[in-house]
Amino acid sequence: MILVGFDGGPLRGVDHFFGKHPKPLRDNSPYSTFCKNFDHMAQQLKTLGVEVVNTSLGSHIRAFKKIALAQALDA
Numbered sequence: 001m002i003l004v005g006f007d008g009g010p011l012r013g014v015d016h017f018f019g020k021h022p023k024p025l026r027d028n029s030p031y032s033t034f035c036k037n038f039d040h041m042a043q044q045l046k047t048l049g050v051e052v053v054n055t056s057l058g059s060h061i062r063a064f065k066k067i068a069l070a071q072a073l074d075a
Contacts, residue, residue: 001045001052002072008035009060031060038063 009031021027042063045052054061055069 001050002069003052003054003056003061003064004069006054006056006061007059008038008056011058035061035063 015027015029038061042052052064053072054064054066055072057066057068059066
């Protein structure tokens with residue numbers, strides 16, 4: 001499985017690639033919770049024999065090996 005665009009946190013000081021949410025929506029995303037859930041999911045996927053790579057090299061998600069997208073597509 002190849003993850004593309006899974007940053008898992010703010011990127012260049014912006015919480016969302018599309019900008020701020022309009023009111024009354026909230027802008028705060030629970031990124032630390034998301035990352036913990038990826039840690040849990042990684043163990044389950046490994047047990048199932050699913051290999052996952054994250055092609056967002058600056059990602060805050062540490063559960064999966066990070067490689068460049070071109071390298072992932074060559075595999």
